Amino acid sequence: MDSEAEFSSFFDWLTRRDRARELSVLMPLILGAAAAASAATPDTEDPDAGNPERRTPRERIVLIDPFSQRVAVIEGGSDLDSLLQGLGGKDGQPPASKASIDAMPSVEIGEADGGSECAICLEQFEVDGVAKEMPCNHRFHGGCIEQWLTLHGSCPVCRFTMPVEEEEVVKKSEERGGEGRRVDGEIRVRVFVHNRRRASEGPDQASDEDTMQS
Amino acid sequence: MVDFARVQKELQECSRDIERSGIKVIPKSEATLARLIGTIPGPVGTPYEGGTFQIDIALPDAYPFEPPKMQFTTKVWHPNISSQSGAICLDILKDQWSPALTLKTALLSVQALLSAPQPDDPQDAVVAQQYLKDYQTFVGTARYWTETFAKKSSLGIVEKVQKLVEMGFPEAQARSTLEAAGGDENLALEKLCSG
Ligand SMILES: [Zn+2]
Ligand SMILES: [Zn+2]
Numbered sequence: 001m002d003s004e005a006e007f008s009s010f011f012d013w014l015t016r017r018d019r020a021r022e023l024s025v026l027m028p029l030i031l032g033a034a035a036a037a038s039a040a041t042p043d044t045e046d047p048d049a050g051n052p053e054r055r056t057p058r059e060r061i062v063l064i065d066p067f068s069q070r071v072a073v074i075e076g077g078s079d080l081d082s083l084l085q086g087l088g089g090k091d092g093q094p095p096a097s098k099a100s101i102d103a104m105p106s107v108e109i110g111e112a113d114g115g116s117e118c119a120i121c122l123e124q125f126e127v128d129g130v131a132k133e134m135p136c137n138h139r140f141h142g143g144c145i146e147q148w149l150t151l152h153g154s155c156p157v158c159r160f161t162m163p164v165e166e167e168e169v170v171k172k173s174e175e176r177g178g179e180g181r182r183v184d185g186e187i188r189v190r191v192f193v194h195n196r197r198r199a200s201e202g203p204d205q206a207s208d209e210d211t212m213q214s
Numbered sequence: 215m216v217d218f219a220r221v222q223k224e225l226q227e228c229s230r231d232i233e234r235s236g237i238k239v240i241p242k243s244e245a246t247l248a249r250l251i252g253t254i255p256g257p258v259g260t261p262y263e264g265g266t267f268q269i270d271i272a273l274p275d276a277y278p279f280e281p282p283k284m285q286f287t288t289k290v291w292h293p294n295i296s297s298q299s300g301a302i303c304l305d306i307l308k309d310q311w312s313p314a315l316t317l318k319t320a321l322l323s324v325q326a327l328l329s330a331p332q333p334d335d336p337q338d339a340v341v342a343q344q345y346l347k348d349y350q351t352f353v354g355t356a357r358y359w360t361e362t363f364a365k366k367s368s369l370g371i372v373e374k375v376q377k378l379v380e381m382g383f384p385e386a387q388a389r390s391t392l393e394a395a396g397g398d399e400n401l402a403l404e405k406l407c408s409g
Contacts, residue, residue: 121217148279157314
């Protein structure tokens with residue numbers, strides 16, 4: 001396999017995503033999805049060898065967890081879509097944009113609000129304390145709502161949706177455009193452990209799914 | 215780390231409201247609040263009426279930012295619940311979770327699911343097929359399962375069959391008639407006598 005090209009294009013993608021914070025949130029998710037797929041897929045030597053009908057080029061995605069230095073390679077077809085949807089589409093609303101989170105006004109909790117509680121931690125607001133107010137007017141503790149919105153950009157109470165990052169939109173439309181090409185039904189996942197000495201990602205280094213469990 | 219302060223509040227609120235909602239949530243052991251057992255009464259006017267259903271609850275570390283994992287431990291015949299594993303197909307326990315939901319509201323949603331099956335989005339394909347193609351049989355089987363697995367106080371199905379066998383009916387016939395009668399032993403007896 002052409003792993004060098006694979007890696008350079010992956011690193012392109014990686015460097016384009018400048019927010020490492022978000023990446024660290026995504027990676028365990030990606031690895032989790034990979035673990036699930038790996039468990040469900042019978043381990044075959046080389047699926048292409050036994051199937052001469054297969055002509056479409058295989059989709060292949062390389063994922064890296066920069067912190068634990070684990071690498072996952074996902075190869076496959078139509079099911080990749082559903083696998084990746086787990087990162088934003090099927091897995092609920094994508095995160096709110098940082099700008100929209102920062103733009104939420106802080107409001108003071110007055111006597112009139114006494115007794116009302118933050119729907120996330122279920123603690124009552126302190127009178128004379130501050131809360132963050134979403135565009136739908138629902139109020140939460142700043143820490144509580146920010147933690148939620150960086151996972152899913154919707155109001156916990158009324159599901160009002162916050163703006164998402166530009167690149168999320170781009171990614172979505174790219175996914176949609178690519179759908180037609182993916183006809184292959186098989187998914188194959190390989191996980192590699194990055195060697196500290198050098199980045200060797202040959203199949204010999206492939207290890208089983210145990211490596212993925214964090 | 216699970217927000218245990220919140221879980222504690224939820225448990226208190228749930229036990230305050232138990233008379234009205236019928237929903238019970240208790241820790242599985244004293245060791246942790248991350249593993250719980252939920253109990254919901256079968257909704258009135260459904261094949262689950264009269265049954266008490268137990269649901270195993272596991273809270274992920276990120277709770278309440280991630281949904282609780284819920285699974286029936288009481289066997290139940292329903293298109294959106296696996297008849298094998300008890301796994302539940304319900305959007306709010308997956309991608310539609312919100313941290314404003316609680317264990318109680320999630321269990322209320324599961325209870326609502328018992329009232330309103332969604333066979334188009336099945337968890338158990340066999341049950342969903344039966345629900346769509348042969349609704350009467352579905353109701354009979356669901357009721358039979360409720361009688362057999364969700365009613366601890368009443369006689370188990372084995373005992374009921376035994377009772378009918380003792381009255382002189384062949385076991386296979388007693389069992390199938392009982393099944394068709396949704397576990398109602400009196401109705402089964404009537405059928406056996408008239409048939
Ligand atoms: Zn809060
Ligand atoms: Zn709202």
